[in-house]
Each structure stands twice: as structure tokens, then as C-alpha cells.
Amino acid sequence: MAIGVLLVDDHPVIRQGVRAVLKSDSEIAVVGEANNGAEALRAVAELRPDVILMDLVMPVLNGTEATRQALQIRSDIRVLALTSYGQESFLREAISAGACGYLLKKTAGEELVQAIKAVFNGQTWYSPRLARFLSQEPKPAAGSPSPGLSLREGQVLQLLSEGYTDGDIARELSLDIEIVRCERHAVMQKLGITGSELKTAGHNLETL
Secondary structure (H helix, E strand, O other), X not given: OOEEEEEEOOOHHHHHHHHHHHHOOOOEEEEEEEOOHHHHHHHHHHHOOOEEEEOOOOOOXXXXXXXXXXXXXXXXXXXXXXXXXXXXXXXXXXXXXOOXXXXXXXXXXXXXXXXXHHHHOOOOEEOHHHHHHHXXXXXXXXXXXXXXXXXXXXXXXXXXXXXXXXXHHHXXXXXXXXXXXXXXXXXXXXXXXXXXXXXXXXXXXXXX
């Protein structure tokens, strides 16, 4: 019996590409797709997938919270994060929510297939460039030379680095604009940077 996979990503092109990769393996079957975390939770109840490929940054309900709630619906489901974010804070929050694997979207198709089979069989799987974080103590959240960012702060920083305005970010993350401004201020304080340095900081985090 094929491993049933649910694709969760707010970009249709990403879902199409992943579906095409998985179609080549007879041991895996895509049973459904979801555009955001809320849709994913409905699909978990209706389609009963074995593995969820979960994006982390999505409107309505982000992937981390969707992971947490999906496991409350079905404790036996396996969640594999598939995201563009390579920051340690994203990795640790996904694991804390219950994800048993974490891959970057630039991962080769062959590795994606291997990861799905591994987590389905009760193993964990992490992109090699991120696995090193798991052997280290978590970075302190504040009061240190290299403070960690929360998931939402990381999202805001990433979008700012891509040229999004506060209003754009509010719409993208379904937040009130005042919350976005507070998050931006928190990022600047934690990283000890000015507004003009936010874009560079976001790019630097992406290359970790």
C-alpha cells in the first residue's frame, strides 16, 4: 500500500513541482493538497494521510501551529517540514511542534522521496546543513551577542529582506499592521541593527 502524502504550501507551483517528483515513485501517492494550515487540518481529518509535507510560512494558519494541531487530530501522522527557511529558530520550533523531519525546498527530488519513506517508517530526517544545529544547545532568546528570533520574528525579517512593506507583511501573514511593526522593532533590538540594515540581516540569516 502506497504512503499517502498531503502537500501543504500556499504556492501552487511548489505543490505542482513536488507532486511531479513524487509521482515517479510507486510507493508514494499524493492524496491531497492544501493552500494553508487551516485547509491542512480539514484534509487531515477527511483524507487521513500518512505523511504531511508542511510549508511553514503561510497565511491563515502557519505550518508550525498546523503541525501542532494536526498531531492533536491524529497522533500517528508524520509531519515533514518543507520550507525555504534555514534558520535554527525555525527548525527548533518545527521540532517542538512535533515535526519529525525538516527539509529545505532546494532539496533534490531523490532526497525528498527518501525523507518521506524514512519518516513514515518512524525515523527522523533533516537537511545535512541543518542537522548541526541539533547537536548544539539552543541559542538564548535575548541578552546575548547572538540572540535567537522567534518564528514570527524570523518570518517578518525574511519578508523585509525581500522588500515587503509592513502592510505587505500584514497581509501575507494575516496579522494586524501594528503587530508587524512591533515584531520589526523586536528584530532590530535583538539583532542590534537599524532599519536600513534589516535587508542585509535577512540575507545573512538565509545563508546560515
